[in-house]
Every structure is written in C-alpha cells, then in structure tokens.
Amino acid sequence: MTQAPLRPLILRLAVPAIVSNLVTVTYNLADTWFIGRLGTSQSGAIGVAFSVMTVLQAIGFFFGQGGGNSLSRELGKRNEARAARLLAVAFFGSILCGALVAVLGLASLTPLVHGLGATDTIAPYAVRYLAPLLAVAPCVTGSFTMNGLLRFQGLSAYSMIGLVTGALLNIALAPILIFGAGLGIFGAGLATAICQTISFAILAVMCVKAGVVKLSARRCRPDALLVREIVGGGLPSLLRNGVGSVAVTCVNLAANPFGDAAIAAMAIVNRIGLTANSMIVGFGQGFQPVCGYNYGAGLFRRVKQGFWFGVRVDTAILACAAVVFASCAPQLVGLFRDDPSVVAIGATALQLQCCTLWVNGFNMMANMSQQTMGKTLAASVLGVCRQGLFLVPLVWALPAVLPAFGAPALLGIQMAQPVADVLTIAVSVPIQRRLLRTLDDGAAGRAMAPFRRSLSSLGSRRR
Template identity: 80%
Template sequence: MTQSPLEPLILRLAVPAIVSNLVTVTYNMADTWFIGRLGTSQSGAVGVAFSVMTIMQAIGFFFGQGGGNSLSRELGKRNEERASRLLSVAFFGSVGFGVLLGVLGLLVLHPLVRGLGATDTIAPYAVQYLTPLLVATPCVTGSFTMNGLLRFQGLSAYSMIGLVTGAILNIALAPALIFGAGLGIFGAGLATAICQTISFTILTVMCVKVGVVRLSPRWFQPDMLLIREMIGGGLPSLLRNGVGSVAVTCVNLAANPFGDAAIAAMAIVNRIALTANSMIVGFGQGFQPVCGYNYGAGLFARVRRGFWFGVRVETAILVCATVVFALFAPELVGLFRADPDVIRIGEVALRLQCCTLWMNGFNMMSNMSQQTMGRTLAASILGVARQGLFLVPLVWLLPAILPAFGLPALLGIQMAQPISDLLTFAITVPIQLRMLRGLKAAEGNPADTLARSVATSLSSTVRKAS
C-alpha cells in the first residue's frame, strides 16, 4: 500500500469495486425494467421504496466507513489489534441496527409509504415491495458494511465476489418470481431480500477466512474512544445517505401533484444517473484504502498524487457518460417505461443533469479523501451539500418560483439536481484545495520524513522475509 506504484495500485483496487457497483446497478436497472412491465404505478413504487433502501445503505455505510477508515489508518500504523476491534464492532453494530430498523419499518410501513410521497395508487405496491426487504434488513445493512470493511483491508476482489454473486442471482431470480411465480412487485422485493442475504453470507465468510484482520466475537470490545472514532469516520456517510433518502422523498412529494408519471420518470432518471455515479464511487472506493494506509504512514505526497489521479479518471468517465445520456435520453428512459408522459418528463430531467454531471468526479473524490483522513466536519459538510443542503430546498423553491417567469413548475423539479451539483462544486473546490495545500506543507516536516523511512524499512524487511 505504501510502496507499490501508485496509479496501478489504485486501479487494481478500484476495478473490482467498479465492477461490483456496475453489476449492482445493472441489477437495479433490470429490476426497474421488469417492474416497468407491470405498470406506471409499480414503477413509481420503486421510487418511493428507494428512500427506505437508502436508509438501509446509510446504516451499512456508516459502520463500514466508520470502521473501515479507521481500520486502514491503524493498519498503516501496524496496529492490528485495534484494527480487529474496529472490524468486529462495525460488523455487530451494523447487524444490530439493521434488526431495529427492520422491526420499526414493518410496524409503521403503511403510514411510512404515504409519508414518503406515495399516491393512493402507488402505496399498495410500495408496501408489497418493501415488506420482504424490511424482513431482510440486518443482512442488507450487514452486506454494505462487510463490503466496505473488506475494501479497506485492500481485499476489493473478495468484496466484488460477494456483491456480484448476489446481484447476478437477483437478475435471474427477479423475473422468475415476478412473472414465473406470478408474485408481481412482491416477487421483486423478495428476490432482492434473498440475494442480499446470500451476499451478506458470502462477504462474512470471506472476512473470517481471508481477512487481513479477522472477524471474531472476542474482538467486540467497544469503548468510548473507539466509538467516537467510528462515529467520526462514519458520520459523513450516514449524513450523505440519510439526506439522500430525504432528498428522494422530497422529489417524490414535489412530483406528487403532477401524477404517477412524474414520480416514475424521476425514479427512472435517478437509476440511470446511478450508472455513472456507481463508476466514480467505485473508483473512489479503490482510492480510499490507499489514502488511509498512506495518510496513516505519513506519506502525504502519495495521498495528493492519488487524489489528482482519481479526479482525472473520474472526470473522463463522467464526460463519456454525459455524451451517451444526452444523445440517447428518450431511448434510455423509454427502456424502463414505454409511457409517453414518463419519457417526456424523464428526457428533460436527464439532459439537464448532463450539464453538470462532470463535476461529480471532483466532488466525490474530495468527499472520500476528507472522510478517510478523519476530517469529519469537512467531510460531513461536503457529504450533505449535494442532496441535503441544496437539493432539498431547491426542489421546493424552484417549482414555486418558475411560474412567475412563465416557466412550468415541473421544470423546477427537473432542474433542481443539476443546480445542486453546481453549488456543491462551488463549495467543494475551496475546501479541498485548502486541505491539499496543508498536505503539501506537511510533506517536508520531520515526522513525515521519519514515517517514509519507517514505511520503506518495513517494506524492505517484508520483501526480504518473503
């Protein structure tokens, strides 16, 4: 982690994460396509359910990132005992909170889906879709956590195997249950629940068998210092995904007066945009363990160089995605629901998002690097900016303001996300550049020189021993 050529190292760790995310998104796309064959209301139900699924991800990422960021820094310091404690506390904490969320969700499911923006026609389908997922919540949160904990140990390939296996099974199982067994949208939720459970099992077994630090109940030893450390590392992820759920709910509620077609269109556009975002998130996930190890070892020049390498690659990916999305917007939306109203609304929303999509590479790399280095406040601000600080108020303000200028209110919902991306970029640039200047200034201090000397010596010892 501290001596290998930097760019190939990041790519080697990033490729499995990108593949995992792309396969997962492919499953989500296939699931959306299958459900789209059932009707517009069913497509809208997926958009409503996405808010709840985002909360599940938020809990999983909180423990995975909270434990994983600190774990990678501790491994960089060669402190394996504390790394083992972080791993075990993150795992058992994620599963425990998953149980609480699942029980609570099932108890309030009917009023919950109405509160998330479901119309009278969408609500019954949202309940059917979410019921099996809530039963499997501990496995859903646990799989996201274990995915992160394996990656932060530098075991991205093993993480990929667990996620890809579940996603591929889901692509096969979903149509069998939806159409073959005649279960409809309930079958889609059941397929997802089953396959998330399989992924969780595989990831847990791999962590026990091949982890750099081993998962064991005997290392479940939380103390206040460790808990504070985990909260500091995981809070940005919790906030980022939590406000993401709030943002999706607000979009659904704002689109509610325009009917099921508007809710379905925005849900479909969100899934399409996730394709590009999954690639840059995957690349950032490949950078995070490298960032953590090298920051923990005091090798700040490698952290800076890795960051700018990631920004260049991610921006190139997003530019390519922008071209494809802009050229084929109506066709892409139409793949999921051949409803003229859905296509009309979704085409405009997708093309508007293309205007600022390229900015998300710098935004994402900045947020991930700040989080991995333990800069909780900056990472939290950047984490909530895109979906919470800007999107939530914009999705309400723009539809109210635009009619005064002779523009349709629906356009305000469609353009809220790209304006949010622009504003996020505007505040991310100064925050991140300040951090990078600080790292550059620290490169020449004695502590950094000593850390590099120790890392080189350890690496040389390991090579001789092997």
C-alpha cells in the first residue's frame, strides 16, 4: 500500500468497487424497470422508498467509513490490535442501529411514507415495498458497513463478491416474485430483503475468515477515544447520506403538487444519475485505503498524487456519461416508464443535470480525501453542501421564484440539482486547496527532517 506504483494500485482497488457499485445500480435500475411495468404510482413509490434506503445506507457508511478510515491509518502504523477493535465496534454498532431503525420504521410505516412525500395513491405501494426491507434493516446496514471495512483493509475484491452476489440474485429473483408469484411491488421489496440478507452473510464470513484483521465479538471493547475516532471518521458519510435522504424527501414533497408523474420522473432521473455516480464513488473507494495507509505512514506526496489522479479519472468518466445521458434522455426515461408526462418531465431534468455532472468528480474526491485523513469538519461541510446546504433550499426556492420571470414552477425542481452542483464546486475548491497546501508543507517538513537531524547531531558533537 505504501510502496507499490500508485496508479496501478488505485486502479486495482477501484475496479472491484466500481464493479460492485455498477452491479448494485444495475439491480436498482432493473428493479425500477420491473416496477415501472406495474404503473406510475408504483414508480413513484420507489422514489419515496429511496429515502428510507438512503437512511440505512447512511448508517452503514457511518460505521464503515468511520471505522475504516481509522482502521487503515492504524494499519499504516502497523497497530493491528487497535485496528481489530475498530473493526468489531463498527460492525456491532451498525447492527444495533439497523435494528433500531427496523423497530421504529415498522411501528410507524404508513405515516412515515406520507411524511416522505407520498400521495394518497402512492402511499399503499410504498408501504408494501418497504415492509420487508425494514424487517431486515440490520442486514442492510451491516452489509454497507462490512463493505467499507473490507475495502479499507485493501480487500476490495472480497467486498465485491458479497455485494455482486446479492445484486445478481436480486435481478433474477425480483421478476419471479413480482410477476411469477403475482406479488407485485411487495415481491420487489421481498426479493431485495432476501438478497440483502444473503450479501450480509457472505460479507460476514469474509470479515471473519479473510480480513487483514479478523472480526471477533471479543474485540468489541469500545472506549471514549475509539468511539470518537469512529464518529469523527463516519460523521461526514452520515451527513452526506443523511441529507441525501432529506433531499429526496424534499424533492418528492416539492413535486407532490404536480402529481404522480412528477414524483415518478424525478425518481427515475435519480436512479439514472446513480449510474455515473457509482463509478466515481467506486474510484474514490479505491483511493481511500491508499490515502489512509499513506497518510498514516507520513507519505504525503503519494496522497496528493493519488488525489489528482482520481480527479482526472472521475472528471473524464462523468463528462462521457453526461454526453450519453443528455443525447438519449427521453429514451432513457421512457425505458423505465412509457407515460408521456413522466418522459417529458424526466428528460428535461436529466438534460439539465448533465450540464454540471462533470464537476462532481472534484467534489467527490475532495470529500473522500478530507474524510480519510480525519478532517472531520471540512469533510462534513463538503458532505452536506451538494444535497443539503444547497439542493434542499433550492428545490423550494426556485419553483417559487421562476414564475415571476415567466418560467414554469416545475422547471425550478428540474434545475435545482445542477445549480446546487455549481455552488458546491465553488465551496469545495478553496477548502481542498487549503488541505493540499498542508500536505505540501508536511512533505517538505518530512523531507527536511533528516537534514535538520544531521545539523543537530553536528552541533552536539561540536559542543
């Protein structure tokens, strides 16, 4: 991790993460397609349910990133005992929080989906889809956590096996339960619940048998300092994914007055956008363990070189995706729902988002590097900018303002995300520039340290 050529190393770790994310997104798109065959209200239910899935993902990433960031730095320092404790506390903490979400969610499911923006026609379908998913919430949060913990040990291939197996099984099982068994949207949720449980079991075995440090309940001994490290490392992920759930809910609520077609269209665009996002997140996930190990070992130049390599690759990926998505926007939206209103609303939203899609490569790499190096405040700010600090107010403000200029209010919802992307890059550039300057100072200081020690030794001999 600290000696191998940098670019091949990052690519070797990134490819399994990218494959995992793409397969997971493919499942999400397939699920959207299957449910789209059932009706517009069912498609809208997916957008509502996505808010809950984002919360579960936020919890999983909180513990996976929080424990994993510190774990990789401890491994860089060759402190395996503490790394093993971080692994155990993060894993069991994730399971406990997932169980809490399951109890609270199932106890208040109907008012929950209404609060997330469901109309009266969408709400029954959202309840049917979410019920089996909430029942296995500890497995969902645990899977996301173990995925992160394996990656930060440099074991991306193992995490890929668990996630890809579950996603491929889901793609096969969903149509059987939805159409073959006649379970409809409940069958889609049940298929996801079964396959998430299978992924959890596979990843748990990997953590116990194949980890650099092995998962063991005996190592689950939290103390104040260890918990603070996990919270500090995981808080940016919790905020980033938590505000993502809030943002999806706000988009649903803002689109609610425009009917089921608007909610369904924005849900479909969100799923399509995840395809490009999954690739850059996967590349960032390949960079994170390299960043953690090398930062822990004091090899700051390798950290900086890895960051800029990631920015270049992510920007190229997003620029290509933007061209493809923008040129095929009506066809892509129509693939998931052939309702003309859904296609018209979704195509415009997707084309507008493609205008600024490419800037998210820098935003993502800046956020991940800050988080991995333990810069909690900066990483948290960057984590909430795009969908929290900017998208949430914009999705309410723009529909209210645009009619005064003769533009339709719906356009405000469609253009809120690209405006938020521009504002986010304006914040992330100066914050990341400051971090990179500290790496330069740290690298220079480390390079001068032998020279200063030599001078000190010479002065001592003279005295």
